[in-house]
Amino acid sequence: SYVLTQPPSVSVAPGETARMSCGGNNIASKDVHWYQQRPGQAPVLVVFADSDRPSGIPERFSGSNSGNTATLTISRVEAGDEADYYCHVWDNSGAHQVFGGGTKLTVL
Amino acid sequence: EVQLVEFGGGLAQTGRSLRLSCAASGVIFDNYAMHWVRQAPGKGLEWVSGIYWDSRTMGYADSVKGRFTISRDNRKQTLYLQMNSLRHEDTALYYCAKGRRADGAGGFDSWGQGTLVTVSS
Numbered sequence: 001s002y003v004l005t006q007p008p009s010v011s012v013a014p015g016e017t018a019r020m021s022c023g024g025n026n027i028a029s030k031d032v033h034w035y036q037q038r039p040g041q042a043p044v045l046v047v048f049a050d051s052d053r054p055s056g057i058p059e060r061f062s063g064s065n066s067g068n069t070a071t072l073t074i075s076r077v078e079a080g081d082e083a084d085y086y087c088h089v090w091d092n093s094g095a096h097q098v099f100g101g102g103t104k105l106t107v108l
Numbered sequence: 109e110v111q112l113v114e115f116g117g118g119l120a121q122t123g124r125s126l127r128l129s130c131a132a133s134g135v136i137f138d139n140y141a142m143h144w145v146r147q148a149p150g151k152g153l154e155w156v157s158g159i160y161w162d163s164r165t166m167g168y169a170d171s172v173k174g175r176f177t178i179s180r181d182n183r184k185q186t187l188y189l190q191m192n193s194l195r196h197e198d199t200a201l202y203y204c205a206k207g208r209r210a211d212g213a214g215g216f217d218s219w220g221q222g223t224l225v226t227v228s229s
Contacts (some may be wrong), residue, residue, distance in 0.1 A: 001170065033215030035153070042203060042222060043145075043153065048215040086153050090212045095167030097143065097155040097212065 002091040004100035011106040012077050020103045022070040022087030030089040032070040034063060037102075038083045046085075047072060074105075082107045110135045110218040112204045117223030120194050130187040130204030130220060138162075138182035141207035143216060144189050146200035146225075156202070157189065161210035171197070194227045201225075 005023040012018040022032060032050050035043035045054050047063040050070065060075045074081055087100040116128040128144070143158040157178040159166045166178050177190040187204055201222040208214030 031213065031215075035216075037153075042219040043205075043216075044219070045215055045217050048208060048217070054217060084152075088153075088155075088215060090214075092212060095158060095160075095165050095212050096169070097158060097167070099145075099153045099155055102152040 001096065002089065002098050004087055004089065004098055006085075006087060006100040006103045008101070009104045009106065011108055013108045014077055014079060016077055018074040018077050018081070018105055020072045020074075020085050020105065022072070022100050023068055024070070024089065025068060027068055027070050027089070028066050030065075030091075032063065032065050033088045034061075034072045035086045035088065036081075036083045037086065043086065077105075077107055079107050081105060110206060112206060112218055112220035114202065114204050114220045114223035117202060117225045119226045119228060122194060122196060122227055122229045124194055125190070125192045126194065126225060128189040128191065128202055128204075128223060128225075132185045132187070132204075132206070135185075135206065135218070137180075137185040139210060141210055141212055142180060142187045143205045143207060144178065144187075145203045145205050145216070145219075146198075147203070147222075148197075148200040151200075154200075158207070158212060159187070160212065165211070167212070191225070194225075196227050196229070199225060199227045 034047040050065040144156040204220040205216035206218040
């Protein structure tokens with residue numbers, strides 16, 4: 001089955017740029033979605049189809065996907081961005097969905 | 109505004125069964141695929157099962173295949189998960205999630221608050 005690999009943690013100072021990776025075999029051939037999950041809350045979709053943003057998500061959130069790595073980028077990081085972030089793809093062989101293990105973003 | 113509300117969680121003994129429900133409102137339910145995603149305490153998200161808009165395609169994680177059954181009633185706007193032969197490792201918060209599309213593509217754009225399932229001997 002398809003595997004997505006995320007670094008366990010990323011730390012960044014307020015106002016800086018956070019980049020979180022999601023690795024998978026030829027992931028560029030798939031649409032990648034990203035979720036933010038704050039402690040005690042349900043996940044929220046922040047980027048879908050590699051780089052599109054749902055309504056209400058700030059432009060500071062962006063995504064890219066190339067080769068074997070997809071990336072979620074958060075510009076001008078704020079304290080409220082501190083959360084766990086998960087990448088997700090549809091593995092359409094067998095109608096499966098796959099999540100990465102998640103990255104904890106810490107705002108210093 | 110889409111609302112998803114899960115019901116049916118609780119304490120179950122190993123080997124027993126539970127049935128989860130997810131009631132949807134504020135959405136044309138039969139236009140979208142629906143999914144169950146779980147999160148064990150202190151762990152990450154794990155997709156459990158999904159069903160396309162017309163119930164003709166279902167998918168299951170290997171960890172639950174043969175034990176769990178997903179279904180939906182579009183007239184009642186309700187998603188179900190029948191969980192049989194429960195194991196300790198099924199202990200988790202179970203989220204209902206709405207797909208952005210009728211099939212498995214597009215990501216999940218609405219989530220419920222989850223219902224907790226605890227499996228104990």
